Amino acid sequence: MLTLAPEGLRSVLFVGAHSDDIEIGCGGAALSLVEAIPGLRVHWTVFSGDGRRHAEARASAARFLAKADSPTIETLDYPDTLFPTRYDALKQELARIRDEARPDLVFIHRREDAHQDHRTLGELAWGAFRDGWILEYEIPKYEGDLGAPNVFVGLSEAVMQAKLDALWDCFESQRTKPWFSKDQIAALALLRGLESRTGERYAEGFYSRKATLRFGSNSAR
Structure with a gap:
């Protein structure tokens, strides 16, 4: 499969409704980006959680962004499961984050996600981030809402293992949940690796609804 390598990325934004959403959906991409692009500005926002979940989210973000230069990590306190009522x-919060982060690339929930909190942020993203490239990530869940991603990021064995280990180490509160397992997360990455033919065994899948290609340079947006 043809691989495009966007040039000129200066700022990336990661948005998650809940602690561990970003890591599950695009943790491998995060690890790969901060490794590949020195000086990349990184803004990481988790929209809900209590004291323990906030602590886990911050510890995890720090681990995933260990190679980033002075990343911005914030945890907000919007009520879990009630995002449609807020x-x-x-909308105003995302506008604030946009103005602060000025992202070239945005990782956020998929607009068709079956979880109402995820879906709300995915819907709002398209009004908030009109000047950035939005990649919507996927979260496997009981509802079975996985689709057919059209953008993939290949993950090396080392990156995949780092993602799994960080998730397990940082989110102790989630270890008893039936959907939170290394095997389940790795299984989806194996499937996306098969579908994408990136040259790596594993991959993360994303949805890109709009992109502009500029021929004559190695840039895509």
């Missing part, structure tokens, strides 16, 4: 506030 639509206006969330």
